[in-house]
Amino acid sequence: MQDCIFCKIVRKEIPAKVVYEDEHVIAFNDIHPQAPVHVLLIPKKHIPTLFDLTVEDAETISRLHLAAAEVARRLGLDQKGFRLVANCLEGAGQVVFHVHYHLLAGRELGWPPG
Numbered sequence: 390m391q392d393c394i395f396c397k398i399v400r401k402e403i404p405a406k407v408v409y410e411d412e413h414v415i416a417f418n419d420i421h422p423q424a425p426v427h428v429l430l431i432p433k434k435h436i437p438t439l440f441d442l443t444v445e446d447a448e449t450i451s452r453l454h455l456a457a458a459e460v461a462r463r464l465g466l467d468q469k470g471f472r473l474v475a476n477c478l479e480g481a482g483q484v485v486f487h488v489h490y491h492l493l494a495g496r497e498l499g500w501p502p503g
């Protein structure tokens with residue numbers, strides 16, 4: 390996808406602080422962090438929203454979860470834990486239409502979320 394900001398990060402056309410990368414997934418620090426730890430995990434494949442997933446994406450999405458746990462381990466969160474959030478469509482706050490999970494940690498996280 391030519392104009393997608395996250396595809397540009399995948400192609401290294403715009404800079405990002407990458408904390409994890411494999412064949413399927415790339416993870417980088419959010420540009421506007423909402424917590425001391427705020428990492429975005431995205432599939433390298435352009436998928437606009439969670440509604441656009443197909444069964445062919447099952448491995449990619451499960452690898453995204455494995456990557457989240459690996460990132461959290463690397464950041465020393467294996468005792469304290471972390472939150473994984475996906476906003477789907479504008480009504481839930483989705484701004485970038487390339488599937489992503491927010492990995493948040495490092496402060497008290499309220500529940501229910503706002």
Ligand code: 5GP
Pocket residue numbers: 394405406417418419420421422429475476482483484485486
């Ligand atoms: P959404 O609201 O779509 O769930 O989250 C999009 C996230 O992408 C936001 O937290 C926003 O700060 C982050 N973001 C938007 N543009 C960029 C960018 O160019 N670089 C990085 N690292 N994060 C971005």
Ligand code: ZN
Pocket residue numbers: 390393394395396397434435436486487
């Ligand atoms: Zn994209």
